[in-house]
Amino acid sequence: AQSVTQPDIHITVSEGASLELRCNYSYGATPYLFWYVQSPGQGLQLLLKYFSGDTLVQGIKGFEAEFKRSQSSFNLRKPSVHWSDAAEYFCAVVGIGTASKLTFGTGTRLQVTL
Amino acid sequence: DTAVSQTPKYLVTQMGNDKSIKCEQNLGHDTMYWYKQDSKKFLKIMFSYNNKELIINETVPNRFSPKSPDKAHLNLHINSLELGDSAVYFCASSPSEGEQYFGPGTRLTVT
Numbered sequence: 001a002q003s004v005t006q007p008d009i010h011i012t013v014s015e016g017a018s019l020e021l022r023c024n025y026s027y028g029a030t031p032y033l034f035w036y037v038q039s040p041g042q043g044l045q046l047l048l049k050y051f052s053g054d055t056l057v058q059g060i061k062g063f064e065a066e067f068k069r070s071q072s073s074f075n076l077r078k079p080s081v082h083w084s085d086a087a088e089y090f091c092a093v094v095g096i097g098t099a100s101k102l103t104f105g106t107g108t109r110l111q112v113t114l
Numbered sequence: 115d116t117a118v119s120q121t122p123k124y125l126v127t128q129m130g131n132d133k134s135i136k137c138e139q140n141l142g143h144d145t146m147y148w149y150k151q152d153s154k155k156f157l158k159i160m161f162s163y164n165n166k167e168l169i170i171n172e173t174v175p176n177r178f179s180p181k182s183p184d185k186a187h188l189n190l191h192i193n194s195l196e197l198g199d200s201a202v203y204f205c206a207s208s209p210s211e212g213e214q215y216f217g218p219g220t221r222l223t224v225t
Binding site: 034038046106 | 154204
């Protein structure tokens with residue numbers, strides 16, 4: 001069965017600082033990988049996805065993520081955080097052939113200080 | 115031009131009641147889902163339908179019954195509501211194998 005670990009429950013960064021949110025997955029093969037963001041009281045918005053090909057993927061709002069097969073990781077990065085990036089971030093995995101069953105990590109809450 | 119919509123946005127009801135949440139998508143996707151987000155923000159899939167056919171049914175009490183009248187709609191009916199059903203319920207849709215797009219959520223409070 002697939003699983004996702006987000007080791008950081010809560011991260012605080014200053015506006016303008018760089019950000020890296022960690023995500024590790026467990027699956028027997030290469031899965032599809034996603035990052036979603038949830039602002040308070042809102043639904044989930046897709047930031048970026050990895051299906052295959054280039055292991056560095058670009059997303060919306062200036063985010064990027066790098067798939068590292070050897071580390072089973074898919075960390076999310078942003079070079080300069082804005083106050084509006086404060087939200088909950090979820091890493092998710094779909095095992096190929098599992099009827100698109102998304103398995104989410106427990107989320108990382110990002111706080112941005114001015 | 116809302117992609118995935120849910121109604122209602124908020125639902126407050128008493129234990130023992132029966133309630134429904136509706137979901138519609140205008141993206142032309144084949145697959146729709148229901149997820150539950152608990153008070154700790156943990157998201158877990160409940161059901162998935164592909165072209166009106168149930169393909170994922172996680173360990174969910176029988177009190178929860180999804181219904182898909184057509185490819186664009188997936189409703190969730192809950193019988194005999196319990197306190198533990200209080201959560202945010204998200205509908206989502208996707209092409210057969212692809213990224214999922216989520217609705218705004220329905221916050222259900224059972225008193």
